[in-house]
Amino acid sequence: MAGIKLPPKFFLNSHHYVIQSLLRTQTQDYFKFLQDRICKNLETVDGTSRFSEDSWSHQNGGGGRSRVLQNGGVFEKAGVNYSAVDSILSGRMAERMNVQPQSIFATGISLVLHPFSPMIPTVHMNLRYLELANGDAWFGGGMDLTPYYLFDDDAKHFHRTVKTVCDKYDPDRYLRFKQWCDEYFTVKHRNETRGIGGIFFDYQRDDLKRFFSFLQDAGDNFLDTYLPIVKRRKTEPWGEREKQWQLVRRGRYVEFNLLYDRGTLFGLETGGRTESILMSLPPAANWIYDHRVEPASREERLINILQHPQSWI
Amino acid sequence: MAGIKLPPKFFLNSHHYVIQSLLRTQTQDYFKFLQDRICKNLETVDGTSRFSEDSWSHQNGGGGRSRVLQNGGVFEKAGVNYSAVDSILSGRMAERMNVQPQSIFATGISLVLHPFSPMIPTVHMNLRYLELANGDAWFGGGMDLTPYYLFDDDAKHFHRTVKTVCDKYDPDRYLRFKQWCDEYFTVKHRNETRGIGGIFFDYQRDDLKRFFSFLQDAGDNFLDTYLPIVKRRKTEPWGEREKQWQLVRRGRYVEFNLLYDRGTLFGLETGGRTESILMSLPPAANWIYDHRVEPASREERLINILQHPQSWI
Numbered sequence A, B: 001m002a003g004i005k006l007p008p009k010f011f012l013n014s015h016h017y018v019i020q021s022l023l024r025t026q027t028q029d030y031f032k033f034l035q036d037r038i039c040k041n042l043e044t045v046d047g048t049s050r051f052s053e054d055s056w057s058h059q060n061g062g063g064g065r066s067r068v069l070q071n072g073g074v075f076e077k078a079g080v081n082y083s084a085v086d087s088i089l090s091g092r093m094a095e096r097m098n099v100q101p102q103s104i105f106a107t108g109i110s111l112v113l114h115p116f117s118p119m120i121p122t123v124h125m126n127l128r129y130l131e132l133a134n135g136d137a138w139f140g141g142g143m144d145l146t147p148y149y150l151f152d153d154d155a156k157h158f159h160r161t162v163k164t165v166c167d168k169y170d171p172d173r174y175l176r177f178k179q180w181c182d183e184y185f186t187v188k189h190r191n192e193t194r195g196i197g198g199i200f201f202d203y204q205r206d207d208l209k210r211f212f213s214f215l216q217d218a219g220d221n222f223l224d225t226y227l228p229i230v231k232r233r234k235t236e237p238w239g240e241r242e243k244q245w246q247l248v249r250r251g252r253y254v255e256f257n258l259l260y261d262r263g264t265l266f267g268l269e270t271g272g273r274t275e276s277i278l279m280s281l282p283p284a285a286n287w288i289y290d291h292r293v294e295p296a297s298r299e300e301r302l303i304n305i306l307q308h309p310q311s312w313i
Helices: A008-012 A014-046 A091-096 A152-167 A173-184 A208-233 A240-259 A262-269 A274-280 A298-307 B008-012 B014-046 B091-097 B152-167 B173-184 B208-233 B240-259 B262-269 B274-280 B298-307
Strands: A052-057 A062-070 A075-088 A103-115 A122-132 A137-146 A197-204 A284-286 B052-057 B062-070 B075-088 B103-115 B122-132 B137-146 B197-204 B284-286
Touching (some): A103 A208, A137 A152, A152 A173, A240 B240, B014 B075, B014 B103, B052 B274, B062 B274, B103 B274, B137 B208, B197 B208
Antiparallel strands (some): A052 A062, B075 B103
């Protein structure tokens, strides 16, 4: 991978520089390891389909490994991306981040799993490390759950396992990142959250070494937060009505990702690989004009909860 | 309808003001008339379904009539909106338009017709009139065609009938607005246009009276640009492969509308009625990872043309 050119002043702070060059290597190694581990486990759970991989390179340097499993036994579409890219912060993106236009290095793992059954929630995880040419560096990411039919036990399990990791580092971390997640994943024009949340964080630049340790714990923990939910819901019965509802809700997922998701917009605006960025979109989605749910139905309860984020602990 | 408050300086230019107040009434009357006419004709062509109407009001004043026909004989989802709304240009929107934050009046008709058959193209038309509190006023709009399977005769018919109206007003108008359309409806991250174009225009503020006359001609002409295409394609055979392709292409339609379409973003950011704004989205859309077309197929030819906008005259 081609490195970005660092400005001379960058080398003045040599301690900071050493940590960052180390992190650049270590984060990439970890994200690749995690991609392998997660894909292997998902194939076992899926039972019928396997991931196919596309390796690609970015115009400004670096590249990635996109892995997708489609039409499986459990997953209708599962994407697990790894990338490490040298890119240019354009005027508009730089302005949004309140810095001068400059080169940026970004590495991360990003996954979205869309199960076929409306009884199994969609899950999303992203873990990323970024470095600006001006020497600034930070972590971002999170993981969140998007059920179509809500089983309280699943929401509790997801939040509890995520909280356990957070608690090891900071007693306030879970709550701060949980609230950040509820705010971030708001579909503003619908006045509801995308799903039942989890954690979200960005611009984590204090004690990078320690935060990387947290990031690894969270990544290692991902399969335990999600797979038990898949296992207990995959035999849950469903029919045409439930599938229709899933397709309508997936439409909201598309709306969030294309209208509000920073990662998607950042990727598209910095000339990222379109197919890898939009891998997060569901395999199929519906838009029915003014869709209404039956009073006192399971569908209505889900919407109520998405309009009023809960404490799941 | 509640009027917006005009600043005192506005009344200094009384001639301009009289024209604008007249246009405000006349445009609304025309758009309502056109909505009635188009819906009536589409019901006849559809043969089985009828439009249902939702009347709604905007929080800051004004409102609209949203009409939708779903699951028809020809149209899977057809939306024809009329609205006349007093709204506030927020900081971000005002900045984008390079004016001070202020109240804005906007009236227009907007339609998107999604036929069930992949052999019949989707069509979009929007005609609008806007007035800022500072006295500025302009027209915008256009109409464009999005085929899934391209019949050259249809593209030619669409462009020719649109050109006829343009030519009555200005020999350059068609070409200018056609090029504007090809530029505007570019799905940047796919490096292709949304469809085979038509005309697009915005900020038309010279000789408002004459431009309104053009706008009415274009609106009156709409059914003649589109219905002959529906009539000759509705018996065209198609199967599973063609439907799948339509669903993939509709995914691109969603991408354009949510990522780039000014009207959609303007509507959502100014607190417009979500269901009316997103009525333009297709009833169903698919995202298949890294979808490829067969060499030398009709699908490949469509993509080639979307990557290289043609002259259809």
